[in-house]
Amino acid sequence: MIYLDNAATSRPKPPCVAEAVVAAMEDFGNCGRGVHEDALSAARTVFSVRQKVAALFGARPERVCFTPNSTMALNIAISGLLTAEDHVISTDLEHNSVLRPLYRLQQQGMGLDFVPADRWGRPDYDAFEKLLRPNTRAVVCTHASNLTGNLLDIERIGVFCRQHGLLFIVDASQTAGVFPINMERQHIDVLCFTGHKSLLGPQGTGGLCVGPGVEIRPFAVGGTGVQSYAESQPLEYPTRLEAGTLNSHGLAGLGAALDFLEQTGIDVIRQHELQLAKRFYEAVRQIPDVTVYGDFSQAERAPVVALNLRDYESGQVSDELAERFGIATRPGAHCAPRMHRALGTEQQGAVRFSWNFFNTAEETDAAVEAIRLLAAED
């Protein structure tokens, strides 16, 4: 199988990731529950992963809170910072992990507006200013579209947020580990990430980095291993947002993945992935009856190419690619309904190809040839 579905989850992972998970499963007690060596091994490893995540994103280790994924991190941030009295600005590029928590608050009375995207999926940056209201509390947006790979200028949006005293919540699901992110420089108040995509870690890992002065109401409350007789959740981070046993086995794997990223260099990884995505784009755009979506005038973009062949159902094309050519892609609506409307692919969906560091030029060329062959057939 040629795996080009890395925007859904990266595969393969560096071998050190599975090794670290297996070692953790054999050795770890429960992080923060008890003070014997096995519990401490887990706690030390989890803390070292906080330090690595903090170093990657310019955060404080004690304000890195772990969750099972980005969706949970976004739910915690959105529901724990915003209320029905607020107004929020988001964008058409968002994934349902941002949209649904926002829509749920909108149903309770919160004001919600979206910066529109054009047919190339480009956001209208001037709209941020126009959508501002006296009760605007936050901007919630993705760093890159999971559908087209279009990158948002989060530093520009961060400056806008600072100028107007707004909270800035960023969904880095498609960019963490590939693009440089610095919470201070980009004025990010809450950065939500998942471990299993471009960070190359196991599924079931993720989290949110909380900036200074940002007070998030706890989403889940429960066991913490500290302050047992307090009736409410401790308010100190990271415990504040981490009720229940952490996935220390998975986090051990994430720690190994972060070491791999550091040793390899995220610039090297990004250049490799973007080179492959560009190679693919330049070839498929020449093929008659292929429509590619997104803004390819951007030099920096997530390593994703979404396309359609004639008016074929995207699911049918993806299935042919898998069954006849052994190429794994993702079809359909990609949990990004507003972006599909902007691109005009609401009915057809799109076939998404996405790369990671372990993909090769040969695999990429094989995918091009498969599309060429399908396009030539009646």
Place this chain on the structure above:
Amino acid sequence: MRQKEERCIVTFRTTAAAMEMERICKECGIPGRLIPVPRAITAGCGMCWSAPPHARETVEELVMDRHLMIEGIYAILL
């Protein structure tokens, strides 16, 4: 049970803070280890840093210099 002796105990409000204490003490060669919080300080659960009494001054300086997030420092017979 072994004989009780005086210990310098540092308590924390989160496990993460205890981990940071342990890491920095190891880095600086300050003696001690993590133990369950003694009942004399607080009933409940969690871990604390237990150092020999002569290390108290060094521990206090470290807490100040490195901005460690502690709950308190106690002298306890354990």
